[in-house]
Amino acid sequence: MKVLFATSEAHPLIKTGGLADVSGSLPKALKALKNQVRIILPAYRAVLDKVADKSPKHIARVEVGGCGRHYQADVLEVKAKSFPSLGVPIWLVDIPELFDRPGNPYLAQDGTDWWDNGERFAVFSKVVAEIAMGRVGVKWQPDVVHTNDWQTGLVNALLSLEQDRPRTVFTIHNMAYPGNYPESLFAQLELPWSLWHMNGVEFWGHFSMLKSGLIYADRITTVSPTYAKEICLNEYAYGFEGILQERSQKGHLIGILNGIDDQVWNPEVDEFIAHQYSVEKGRVSAKKKNKAKLLEEFSILNHVNEEEVSANFDRWLEAPLFGFVGRLVWQKGVDVVLEALPNLLKHTDANFIFVGSGEKYFEEKLMEYSQHYPKRIWTYIGYSEKLGHEVEAGADMFLMPSRFEPCGLNQLYSLAYGTPPIVNFTGGLADSVIPATSENLANHLATGFVFYEPAAYAFEEAVHSALALFAKKRTWQKLQKIGMQQSFDWRNSAQQYLKVYQGEES
């Protein structure tokens, strides 16, 4: 099959979160199953910088209407071999007025949304739809257009109006971002009014690009079986539960767990970590050396003075170390950790490393904690791919107390790196971590620690049971080993996507 994979981020070209990891690895897995895949992505400035020396080829020019003006979109092709970890050709939609900007795909430098995000991604979606219909002179027409999250939701509505069109599949990575804009944006974009009604893109008087995917895609998928059920409930669906229940009853909503790219997130080949290891080879000693490196790096990053470091280092190395990497937002339960920290500092000898960026309040609170407890809590505010890998390899346990988590990738990485995760029972966390109950431990099934309410008391209890097990070295090593032996490679999930593409999902 020919698959056009439309996304707003893809690792290693541009990444703000898990969508980039998925877009950077699922297409390659589909290709391995003998399909032709093209990734299509906006040509942000950061992406153009990355491909500048790869001689991108101009393959098409599309005239496209924005808000009260017209743009010329140049489509550039970057060869598959230029980015082996992506493994498929990349098509970049170059509209300098919309995408040639510094930094993040969604945020201006002051941390607020770009003022014209609605126009930016609607225009990108118009270009994707034109290409998908084969109207721009590119001699490659997809059988399936796979869109992801609200940024590409509009593609589905536009294609629904066409005859002889490719099949459309829309993946929900996160319902929390609806891509809602005023009706005036819809009007200014001169979109067909036949789409504007309550069973169309209109959502309580607003133009919702998420809804455009939910209503008009031939099939909807989401990134774990549990999240597929959760989003049919009002607690998780932000008003879209009715549509999702209906589509689910028809068999049109399918949960497929994300996989991980074992060329990128694999302690055996990970180039970001100083000491590589595998489940059979060097695991215990390499993890300890990686932990030492992590502690050294973080004491420098947090300006702990050298005398303090040498006086405490041996103790740090022996004490349990918890890691956290992620967006600092309510979804991730950062406040749950913050609330539990005083008790955990008082009643345990555990230390903590945080890597993240997001809401200012959480960033400041974490920095405050590290300044108050420079011998127990270390924080890096910002985005660092390298530190993300190093925390997975060097921490003893990984914290993921998310309130909701469509799939979550860090718990999968933690399992692969022998760093048992502590997770709230929701979404993909519930589908991938097997709790260390005595029964599961006895049956050699347990892989991590699960709590059942995103509240500080429940989280603290889980941390205490993790610490109790951490003290029993042999049982702990067995837990690590079983986690590392779990298979989350993309093959199985890619096969499920193929069935959805072919309409044979049930």
Ligand code: ADP
């Ligand atoms: P989400 O997509 O909701 O942010 P996921 O767990 O699916 O959550 O994926 C997050 C991805 O982004 C992981 O690869 C994680 O390591 C990475 N990540 C998030 N924040 C940071 C950060 N501040 N520094 C480095 N990597 C980060």
Ligand code: GLC
């Ligand atoms: C979203 C979700 C996360 C998921 C990722 C990739 O950002 O928050 O749970 O793993 O998308 O699908």
